[in-house]
Amino acid sequence: MLVTLVAPRLILSGGGSVSRVAEVLAQLGLSRPLVVTDPWMASSGTVERCLAPLRAAGLAPAVFSETVPDPTDTVVEAGVAAFKAGDYDCLIGFGGGSPMDTAKAVAILAAAPEGTHIRAYKAPAQANSGAVPVICIPTTAGTGSEATRFTVITDTERDEKMLIAGLGALPLAAIVDHELTWTVPARTVADTGVDSLTHALEAFVSRRANAFSDDYARLAMRLIAPNLRRAYADAQRGGNGPRDEEAREAMMRGAMLAGLAFSNASVALVHGMSRPIGAHFHVPHGLSNAMLLPAVTRFGLQSALPRYAEAARIMGVAGEGEGDETAAARLVDELEALNRDLSVPTPAAHGIDPARWDGLLETMAAQAIASGSPANNPRVPDAPEIVALYREAYA
Secondary structure, three states: OOOOOOOOOEEEEOOOHHHHHHHHHHHOOOOOEEEEOOHHHHHOOOOHHHHHHHHHOOOOOEEEOOOOOOOEHHHHHHHHHHHHOOOOOEEEEEEOHHHHHHHHHHHHHHOOOOOOOHHHHEOOOEOOOOOOOEEEEEOOOOOOHHHOOEEEEEEOOOOEEEEEEOHHHOOOEEEEOHHHHOOOOHHHHHHHHHHHHHHHHHHHHOOOOOHHHHHHHHHHHHHHOOOHHHHHHHHHHOOOOOOOHHHHHHHHHHHHHHHHHHHOOOOOHHHHHHHHHHHHHOOOHHHHHHHHHHHHHHHHHHHHHHHHHHHHHHOOOOOOOOOHHHHHHHHHHHHHHHHHHOOOOOOOOOOOOHHHHHHHHHHHHHHHHHOOHHHHOOOOOOHHHHHHHHHHHHO
16 A cells, blocks of 8 residues: 655654754754744733744744634735745744644745635645745644644635645644643643544544554554543643643644644544534634534444444553444543533534524535545545534534
8 A cells, every 4th residue: 555644844842842943943944934823822922932042043033923713814815915025934833723724824825826815725726835834833732733734724705614735734844842731721722632632533534544644543542532631630720739741741742643643644524514613603623523523423433343443442441352332332432421521512502503503504514525524434424414413413
């Protein structure tokens, strides 16, 4: 079997590693960065964790801090304008998935002919060129964007989250520092943690899984499954008492490995159904994944029973001697228990209007199918089955 493996050229991981950002740029022959971040990172001073070591090395980084949750085409266009207004040789995405995805999309669109809309690169089109390299520094343990060849951008005119894939979205380098997660709210720790678990599980059961992605997915599940609740509890304590550094570091590594897993395989039905929820109802991506994960896993269980059973054993929720049926059933039970323990609401409990939800089901199902991700699922659904899953998840 012929497998193409993609990954950042350089990954620097460990507590305090962000302080070495200037060294990473120097290794890569880069010296004129535009840092892409969000308003909170800028106003809170958190972005100084990245800027200070750059300035100390004699560099003069500029900042674009207009990114928004679920990054939009309009923000990407503003980022391209900021990039073209200066003389930059790289982009640094600093923050959660939104700043990192924005930085990737800015690099891709800045390389395109004038007047091109980012939707020109919507999958299945390939975005294989970027104007400059992108370095990613995640501040949450979840999206895995620091290690993937994907970015997700909302088309504001069509109210659609677009998957954009290609080597132009693959970071040249990633700096993975779990100490940057200390100030992340507990809700975000939970949602991004389930996002990373979903990445690993979907990559593992995907129809496009391969030996390399399997290795990454297995490692990721082993790290995430026993540490997600611990990281959430640590975040709830808010720094009162000693930090659970072991759990936080494991989650950060797990998220990156899960990103490598799905970047080299694919995500599947959960992500395909999740993106329309984010586009239409502005539910954070990890949270919408969590809302869907138990129902979608149950839907596909019999089509990849040995895989789901192995995942349950890897995660420690089923014993090695248990049969596949029992182990796979325990996996679904665990995903439901995880949602309860992390206080994940249903769409109804989240406050989504039932009439609007019901009115958009066919549109969301069509958008999910168009994204291509459901075709990677062990059991490939049709539109009525996706509508039924949305209804099941709502309640």
